[in-house]
Amino acid sequence: MLRWHLLILLLTSALAHGSELVIATTLSPEATEHIIGQWQTQPQAVSIRTLNRTSSSLERLLNNPLGEKIDLVLSSSPMLMQRLQDGGKLSLFENKIEDSRRLVPESIRSTTVAVAISGYGILVNRTRLQEKGLPTPKTWEDLGDARYQGMILMSSPSRSDTTHLMIESLLEQRGWQQGWASLLQVSGNLATISSRSFGVANKINTGLGAAGPVIDNYANVLLNSPNLSFNYFPTSRAAPMFIAITHTSTNQSEAGRFITFLLSPSGQQAMSDSDSGKYPVYPLPPNHPMAHQQSLLLEHPPLNYPLTIQRQKLVQLLFDSAITFRLTQLQDAWKALNQAELNLKRPLPEIRALLTQVPVSAEQAADPQYLSQLEQQPDFRESQLMAWQQFFLQQQRLAIKQLEALK
Incomplete structure (x- = not known):
């Protein structure tokens, strides 16, 4: 009987782990709390757990084959995303949203998505x-x-x-x-x-x-x-926030659904709520209180990303x-x-x-x-x-x- 109880507990734990998305991020817990809270209100949303790290610590985590299983990487650092892509750590992702694509350095557009901007x-x-x-x-x-x-x-x-x-x-x-x-x-x-x-x-x-x-x-x-x-x-100038799915994620479909949510109207709204302090990737209507500053950020030319990374x-x-x-x-x-x-x-x-x-x-x-x-x-x-x-x-x-x- 005890053996059956243990087996049930193990199966339950495995199922729970399988339905969880783990996001490794360089952002502070406060910066992601509201976004994740809004995701959890979506129908059939899986739970999300974040690992808040510096870029170097996050990179070591992803390079450790025995380390934590991570599904998504969320960061404002194009340098980190470039290194992860070069190391084969990121999955391909087709982003069809042009307002998002143009904010991503060309060298990482095959894997990385811009979901918000900051200044x-x-x-x-x-x-x-x-x-x-x-x-x-x-x-x-x-x-x-x-x-x-x-x-x-x-x-x-x-x-x-x-x-x-x-x-x-x-x-x-x-x-x-x-x-x-x-x-x-x-x-x-x-x-x-x-x-x-x-x-x-x-x-x-x-x-x-x-x-x-x-x-x-x-x-x-x-x-x-x-x-x-x-x-x-x-x-x-505009500083994009990037997200990408890891190559080793066992929840690729759910991870993709989370990115799609972030680019949806409700996800973009969550990004630009005062609790998050970011701007959507889509241009805001002129009468929006955040539209003027968003326009100012976007009017400056982007960084020379190849030189910045190099x-x-x-x-x-x-x-x-x-x-x-x-x-x-x-x-x-x-x-x-x-x-x-x-x-x-x-x-x-x-x-x-x-x-x-x-x-x-x-x-x-x-x-x-x-x-x-x-x-x-x-x-x-x-x-x-x-x-x-x-x-x-x-x-x-x-x-x-x-x-x-x-x-």
Whole structure:
């Protein structure tokens, strides 16, 4: 009798597991909760369980043959989707919705579907700013203003593909050298570097920082707080949210049905509800309250995805070498420079130039051979990292030497 009970329990468990969709996602639980809740109201909807991971962790999960069985991957990262497709981890999916297809990089259109769009901007804690008597920062230049010293938060591209895409957008729009100059100036105001991009939003919400660059859906789920506000970057472009079915999914049909739901009117409505903070892939009618911002996001040209994917490793390594691993020294150097400019009542462009240069040229950053060596040759990568370290150390020494000469 006991044996029969055990057999029934095992069969029940197997059936339950078979009727469940598992979604591995780089999004926060708050960003997916509402969408999944709306799916569960559909007739005969199977249950969904999410695994929230960073891109690198999610990739390791899918590369582990003994790991969790995953049916769908949901992420804002085209780089992740490209690597998964290249590794044979994704199933083919025919997406006939042109409004969705055009938002997907051409190289991954055979497997990957765009189901929503977002934009980037600055989340601020208004209470903290009011306490300091400071205006709301709305641009990258504002984030680098000396008045916000020790009050800015952001993540790094090696920890967050969302942050990586924000940085790539800045680099493409401003140019390689000027883009890095803006980032290095912002670095002087950083309180810390968060390990996750949605951690930036949560820290600002709790008052650990006053402002920081984030994607809109991480901000919007928190905007019921009267302390917070969010403003899009004036040049923010549309950042699609992608989904794909894994090659090993045993629930391909149900997974496909979930994607079809997301592209349906009710699914798109769920995506654009305030709880999700995203925009549908279909153009909204002009009288819709979200139509103007959606139009602004879509009017900017998309990222150069081939270049973004190709130089991902370079941007990650250079950001950590230039900023993450030098944060304390940068904070000290910028504090000294800002104080010197205040005392002298004039800018010091020569010293600023020393603190905002990077050791990689725009030509190298677009050179397939250089990028390939950096990606695939450990010895070459290590030699570059050592050279970069020496470059930043020398620049910092020169800046400090010139600042001391002004005293």
